[in-house]
Amino acid sequence: MTAPPAAGDRTAIFTCMVLMRRFEEEVLRIAQDHPYVGRQHLHIGHEATGAAVVSALSPGDLFHTTHRNHGYVVALGADPGRAFAEIMGRRDGLNKGRGGPWHLCDRSVGMQSTSAMVGGSVGLAVGAGFGLKQQGATAIAVTHFGDGTLDEGICFEAMNLASILSLPVLFLCENNAKEGQRPSSMLAAKALRDLPGALQIHCIVVDGRDADAVAEAATEAVARIRDGAGPVFLQTNLERWPGSHQTKPEFPTGVTDLTLAWEEERITGAHADWVRDHDGLRAFAKTLVADGTLSREQVLAIDREVLDRLSDARAFAEASPYPEPSALLDGVFA
Amino acid sequence: MTAPPAAGDRTAIFTCMVLMRRFEEEVLRIAQDHPYVGRQHLHIGHEATGAAVVSALSPGDLFHTTHRNHGYVVALGADPGRAFAEIMGRRDGLNKGRGGPWHLCDRSVGMQSTSAMVGGSVGLAVGAGFGLKQQGATAIAVTHFGDGTLDEGICFEAMNLASILSLPVLFLCENNAKEGQRPSSMLAAKALRDLPGALQIHCIVVDGRDADAVAEAATEAVARIRDGAGPVFLQTNLERWPGSHQTKPEFPTGVTDLTLAWEEERITGAHADWVRDHDGLRAFAKTLVADGTLSREQVLAIDREVLDRLSDARAFAEASPYPEPSALLDGVFA
Amino acid sequence: MTTKTYAEALIEALMEKAADDDRFAIIGRGILGHGAQAHFAQPLMDAYGARITDPPTSEGAVASMGIGAAMSGTPMFVHFGTASFTLEAVNQLIHEAGVAHSMSGGQITVPIVFHMYHGLRRGGAGQHSSSPQSMYANNPGLQLIMPTTPRDVKGMLRTVLNGNNPTLFIDHGALLGTEGEVPDAPYEIPLGVADIRREGADVTIVATSRAVLWAAEAAERLAADGIDAEVIDPRSVVPLDSEAIVSSVRKTGRLVTVDEGYQMCSIGSEIAALAAERAADALKAPVGRVARPPAPVPFSPPLEEAMMPGPERIIETVRKIMG
C-alpha cells in the first residue's frame, strides 16, 4: 500500500491518478480474462477529482462510495492486490471475497463502505458524520456519488438531515451527466447545486478534469467542514468516459498512452475528442511537464513504477484461492 | 350533498367554510361520544384555504388528501351524513366503514383518496396527473398536504417527476408550522418554496387565512395548470389551531360563535389571540358583513342552515349499523 | 402454436394490451434487462414508444405515480428492473396499491402490474440478488404471479393486464432466453391454477420461477434411479392453488419445497405449513425444504454457487426424506 497523496503534493496527486487509471485498466483485463467478474463501473476519467479530493482528507476521515468505487479504494491506500483479489472474489480480497467489485471496503484506510444502492452512500455518510460529531471527533465523513443519485429521495432526505444537524459531511458529486445518455440525472433543477442550495448547504462547483482546481476546492471545502461550518456540496463536472457504462469489457479509448501528453498529433480514433479535451490524467501530465514540475522521463517512470506494482498485485490476486464454500455461513453476525 | 362553491361566489365560499367548520366541531362531539373514533386531525382554521381552493376546481379534477382530510371531503360535496358514518365506521359510510377518518374518499365528487402516509397523497396525485395527461383530459390533479410532508423523500421525488414530465398537478401545501411545535417541517430550506422552486415548479405563497386572497391565487394556479404550463406549488400559510394535534377530543377555542365577527370585545379565553387574529372563518364573516355582501342575519341564517343539515347528517350516521363481520373478506380484490 | 422465447412472449402480451387499450401506459426502461434478449423489446418501443416513460431513479415515486394513474383509469405496467430496487417502494406497494380498493369500500380500483427480476444473477452480491416474493406474499390485496414458461408469461400477463387488481409480476432474468410453444391467438391463463409439470407417485416437489427448472431437472434425474417425483409450479402465489398442492401431497405422502429466496417465512414455509394443516395424516416422511442459505449473498463465485438451491440440493433432499 502507498499512503494517499498529501495536500499540495502535485506529484503525489499525479502518481495517485496514474495508479487509479492503471488499476481500472487492469480491472478491464481481469474482466476479459474472467467472465464472471461481470459488469464493471470504471472510474476512468474521474481521476483528477478522485486523487485531488483524497489529497485534501486526513487519517480518520470516513469515506462512503458507490458502484463507481475502485478509484477511491486504491487512492485512499488500499492494497491493489487485495482489491483485485476482491474484484475476483478471492479469499485474500479486501472483503474476503464476499463483497466483490460493488462493495469494496477497507476500514483500515477509512474506506468504510461501498453501497451499490443509488443513494446508499449518502445516507450512510451522513450517519458517519453524525457518529463522528457525537464522539466529538475532528474527522469528517465523505460521500461520493454521481449526478443521478440526486433523483433518489433518500439522497434528498440525507442532505436535509446533514444540513439541519450541521453535520461534518462532504457531499462529493461527480457529475458525468451527458445529454440524452442514461443513466444520468433527471433532476428538474436548472443546476444540480440548486437542490443542496435550497437546503442551505454550501455549494462549490468545479471542473472535475482539472486536478489543481479540484484540489483547491476540496481543500477549501474540507477546511470549512472541519471548522464546524456544516456540510459542503462539492460538484465536479466531468465528461463521461465513452466506456463509462459498459456491458462487456473493452477499451473504447485504447490503453492510456501518457506520451500523448506531449505528442498530441498522435491522438486519433473514434474518441480522440475525449482523449484530447476531457482526459484529466493526460491534461495533468501535460500541465506538470509544461510547468516543469516533472520531466517527460519522470512522468513515464512514475507510470512504469505503477504498472510494475500492479502486475505484482494482479499476480497476487490470481494466486489467491477462492474461499471455501464450507465457510458460507461464517460471519453473518458479529 | 351540496355542490362545491363556484369560482367567485363569495357567499358560496363562506357557506362552504361554515360547513367545514361545523362538520369538524361535530366530529369532535362524535369523538367525545364514541371513544373508539380515536385520534382526529381536524381541519379547523384551514377553511379559508380549503373552500377557496375547491372553488377554483372543476368537475373531473381529482383530489388526493392526507390525514387532515375532512374539510376537503365535505367541501368537494361528499354527503356529510355518509362522511360522519365513515368516521364512525358504519355500513353507510363513504367507504362502507373500511377506511375510517384517515381514509375518507368519494370518487363521485373527485375525492380520489386520503393517504395517511405522510407524502402518500403527493405521489398518488402526481400519478393522477400522469393518468389525466395520458388520457388527454383537461382535468387536473390536486394534492393537499402539510409543511411537514416536505421532509419525506417521496414528496421530493414526486415533485421532481411532475416537473420533468410537466404534469397537471396542483401541490397545495397548508403550512401550519409553528416554531418549536412538532410535528412540523424540519426542512433546512429558508422557505418551503425553495424546494419546489429548485425543481423549477412555479410557486405561489399566500395567506391561508384570507379566503379572497386564496381564491385569487388558486384560480391563477389552476388556470396556469390547465393551460399546460406544468405543476404549481401553492403554499398557504396558517396559524395552527390550538387543537390541531389533539389526543383527546376537546374544544380549546370553544364552539365557534359567528357573532364574534362583529362583537370582538366578547373574544376572550386562553386562545383569544387565535380567534381574533387567526380564525379565517371569523375574518371572512367580518369582511363579508363589512363590504355588504351579507347581513349579520344572513351570516347567522347560513350557519343555522348548515347546523340543521349537520344534525340530520349526524342522526343519519348514528342510525347506520356497523358492517357485518361476516363481510370481513369481501372486496379485497376487484 | 409457435416456438418462442420467454422474452418474446412477454413483449407480445404488452403489445396486445397496448393495441387493445389506448389508455395503457408503461413506466420503466430495459424491460428485458441488458442481456442477450434485450433486443426483443424493440418492437414495443417502435410501436408504442410514446406511451413508455423513462423515469428517474426514484422507485418510491415511480410506484406511486403508477398507482395514482391506475386509480384514475389508466391501466399501468411499471418495470423496476432488479427486484432489489423495489425495496425503495415497499410502502407504496403495500400501503397504497394493496389497500386502496378495500379501504375505499370498492370505489377505487388499481389496475397496475409491477414487474421485477428476482434472484441470484452471478455477481449480484448482497444488494442485487433479492427474491422478495415471500415478503410481498405476507401482505393482502396484491396479486403475485411468477410465470415460468413462454406460454404462461404471455397468458398470465394478459390476464392481469386485463384485470383490475394490483399485481406483482416477479420473474427471473434466466428465464428470458428459455423457449417454448406459444399459442398464436390471444389467450388468458387464470390465476390460482397450478401447473402439474410432471406427474409422479413418490414425492411432491413444489417450486416457483427459475426453481421450477431445477425441480424438473431433479425429477428427471431421480426417475433414473426409480424415484417418481411430481413437480408442481403454482405459477401464481397470490392466489395460491393450495388445493392442487394438498391433494398432490396427500397422494404422494411426501413434500419437498424449493425457494430461490431465503427459507424463514418463505413460500416454502407456507407450503410446508399447508401440508402440516391439511395433509399431516397422509405424510409418510418429514417434509423437506430447499432454499437459499441464511447469509447475505456473497460475491465470490463458488460461494454464490453454494447459495443456489439447484438440482443437486433438491435431489439430495428428496433422497434424504425417501430414507
Added chain:
Amino acid sequence: MTTKTYAEALIEALMEKAADDDRFAIIGRGILGHGAQAHFAQPLMDAYGARITDPPTSEGAVASMGIGAAMSGTPMFVHFGTASFTLEAVNQLIHEAGVAHSMSGGQITVPIVFHMYHGLRRGGAGQHSSSPQSMYANNPGLQLIMPTTPRDVKGMLRTVLNGNNPTLFIDHGALLGTEGEVPDAPYEIPLGVADIRREGADVTIVATSRAVLWAAEAAERLAADGIDAEVIDPRSVVPLDSEAIVSSVRKTGRLVTVDEGYQMCSIGSEIAALAAERAADALKAPVGRVARPPAPVPFSPPLEEAMMPGPERIIETVRKIMG
C-alpha cells in the same frame, strides 16, 4: 425484584446503556408512544436529552443515519414509532444494515437497534396496523426480538444494546402498560432461548408479542375444560429457538401457531414448517394456524375486532384439532 411496567423496564434498559457508554445515541421521539405510559420516558429525556435527536419525517434517511453512525463506532437506538412507517426504510434495513458485516468480510459492525410498534391498535385501519415481523424475518443478518414481559424487554434490550449486530426490536403498544417482576441489578437475557410460559401435555401453542397474552389466556380457559396446553414464547425470532419448539411439539403431538400479522409466509408458517420437517412423525393431529385474516385492516370497530387472532379463535382452533 420489583414490579414494574413494560414501559419503565424498556426505558431503564436505555438509561443503563446511556450510563455505561457515553457514545450511545438515540434518534426518535415518542419512544413510549402517545398513550398513558408516555411519561415514563421523561427520566431518559431529562438525563440524556442531549443524546436524543428528534428527526424529520424521513424514515429512510433516519435509518441510514443510524446505520452509518453505528458503522462508525456509535452504538445507536433508532425509534420509528409505528412499524408501518418502517416500510419507508426497508431497503436501508435489509440492504445496508443486514448485509454490511458479512459483505465487508467482517471489517464493519453495525451496533444498532431499530424499535417499532406493530399490530392492530384500534382505528389504525389499512395503513397504521402493520405487523412486518414476518417480512423482516425472511432476510439474513438482522436479529429480531419481540419481548413480551417487563423482565424480557429489559434483559433482551440490554443484550442487543451491548451486542454488535443490527437488531429489529418489535413490540406492541398494548404491552407498555403490562406489569411484571423485574430484577433490580442489571442483567442480560440471551437471544434464541424460548420462554415456556406454561407447561402442558396436550397441545403446543406458539405465539409472539401481544399474541402470547392471548395464548396464555386461551390456555387457562382450555385448562378449565381439561385441555392442557403448553404455551411457548420464542421471544426472539432471529435467532429462533427451534429446538424448544420442536421438542415441545414432539411431546404434545399437536401444534397451534398464533400471529398477529398475516398468515401467508408468516412466523406461524415457519413454525408449522419446522413441525412438518422435524416432528411430522409425532403429530397426532393437523397443525392449526391462527393469524390475521387476509384483508387490509378495516377501520370499522367490529371488523377490526374480527381481524384479531384473540383467545376465542385460539381456543376454537385448539378444540378443532383436538377433535
